[in-house]
Amino acid sequence: MVDLTDLPRLGPYVLTRDLERCDLAERCLALHDVEQTSHLLYRFPTCRDKASQRRFLDAVEQIARVDHAHVLPIEQFAFDIAYRPWLVTPFPGAAGDVLTLARHVREKGGQLSPDEAERAVTQLLEAVESAHAVGVRHGPIGLGDVLIDRRGSLLVELYGLDRAMRGMGPGDAELARDEVRSVVEIGYQLITGLRAEAPLIPADRLVKKLDAHWARWLAHGLDPAGGFETVVEAIAALPSRRRVVEVKPSGVGMRAVLGRFRTVR
Numbered sequence: 001m002v003d004l005t006d007l008p009r010l011g012p013y014v015l016t017r018d019l020e021r022c023d024l025a026e027r028c029l030a031l032h033d034v035e036q037t038s039h040l041l042y043r044f045p046t047c048r049d050k051a052s053q054r055r056f057l058d059a060v061e062q063i064a065r066v067d068h069a070h071v072l073p074i075e076q077f078a079f080d081i082a083y084r085p086w087l088v089t090p091f092p093g094a095a096g097d098v099l100t101l102a103r104h105v106r107e108k109g110g111q112l113s114p115d116e117a118e119r120a121v122t123q124l125l126e127a128v129e130s131a132h133a134v135g136v137r138h139g140p141i142g143l144g145d146v147l148i149d150r151r152g153s154l155l156v157e158l159y160g161l162d163r164a165m166r167g168m169g170p171g172d173a174e175l176a177r178d179e180v181r182s183v184v185e186i187g188y189q190l191i192t193g194l195r196a197e198a199p200l201i202p203a204d205r206l207v208k209k210l211d212a213h214w215a216r217w218l219a220h221g222l223d224p225a226g227g228f229e230t231v232v233e234a235i236a237a238l239p240s241r242r243r244v245v246e247v248k249p250s251g252v253g254m255r256a257v258l259g260r261f262r263t264v265r
Contacts, residue, residue, distance in 0.1 A: 010086055011078065013039060019098055023144070024158055024165075025087070029096055038091035039075070040098065042158070046084045056085045059164035068130035070123045072147060072155040087158075092149035101154065101186075102143035111193035114207075114214055118240060121187040123154045125238075128179055129231045135170045136160045140182035143189070173229075180231050184221030196222055213239035 008015045012032050019027040025042040032039060047053040060077050067073070076088040093099055101120070105112065112120070124141065131137065138145075138160045147155045163171070185196040191214065192206040200222060204215035217237055221228055228234035235241070 009033075010041065010080060013041060013088065015041065017096060022157060024162055027098065029091065029093075030088075040072075040089045040091045040093070042087040042089070044085045044087075046082055047079070048083065053079065053083065053085075055167065056165060059161060060087065062164045063136055063158070063160045065134045066131045066136050066159055068127050070127035070154050070156060071131065071159045072157050092147050092155055094150040099148045100144050101146035101148060104148055105143060105190065109193075112190045114191055114211060114239075117187055117190035118214075118238065120154055120190060121183055122235070122238060122240075124156065124183045124186065125180070125231055125235050127154075127156050127159070128183065129235065131159055132176055132231055137163065137171045137175055137179060139163055139171070139175060140178055141186065142182070143186060176231070177227060177229060180228050180234050181221060184218060184228070184234065188218050188222060191218070211239055 010030070012034055013030040014033050015028045015030050017029040019029055019040075021027055022042075025044045028041040028043060030039045030041045031037070044056070047056055057077075060074060064074050072089050072092065074087055074089060078086050078088075080086060091098075124146065128138070128141075136159070138156065139162070141156060145157055147157050149155060163169075188194070188196040188203060191210070192201075192203050194201070194206065202215060203218045204210045204212070217239055220226060220237070221234060228237070
């Protein structure tokens with residue numbers, strides 16, 4: 001058993017290990033000493049006055065409105081005696097470390113299969129859709145902004161917090177399109193192994209036998225003069241959704257099909 005006696009604490013949380021920091025804050029692995037559960041704690045720079053403390057609290061309250069399976073949830077927040085703000089989230093990692101999508105892709109040799117890429121893109125777009133519905137936007141999402149939990153599910157880390165702390169508000173339709181485009185860029189990189197930078201090489205020229213639905217989705221989403229107007233449009237056009245829509249009806253008539261159903265009483 002690990003001796004927790006001399007380790008630093010934040011309330012009931014024992015800070016057991018420093019982790020690699022993210023863009024906004026330092027990360028720590030922590031153990032709740034009563035519930036014996038692991039948590040991820042974020043330590044932010046000191047808020048030196050009441051105004052900055054209030055801005056941080058307002059920002060956290062704003063992003064806490066987003067409740068979705070693919071957004072890392074905020075469990076608690078607090079200030080320590082040095083007026084440094086802390087956030088507490090579930091620990092999504094394994095073996096005492098967190099795994100970002102960026103690191104996962106590197107470990108997989110730089111790209112994923114189209115099926116893996118679509119699962120990732122779908123989860124991110126669903127997270128964005130949920131956040132936009134409650135008036136919260138993150139801005140462009142990068143591979144380093146996404147964590148992977150022990151089940152292989154994606155979680156956008158600290159969704160929208162940077163904008164909220166800077167008092168930037170929810171933004172407009174153009175920002176929403178930019179965010180959707182950033183997810184398309186992630187999809188392009190996952191499939192091709194290349195960043196979606198000009199001059200853009202069509203994905204089906206880089207990946208042999210790439211599904212035509214994928215090639216069209218990426219081409220449309222990355223078109224500088226076009227792109228998806230909304231996250232709903234991007235989800236509806238995903239390759240798997242399009243294949244379902246375009247399935248041709250069989251020779252069995254609708255009347256015959258309906259005749260097989262019976263009312264359950």
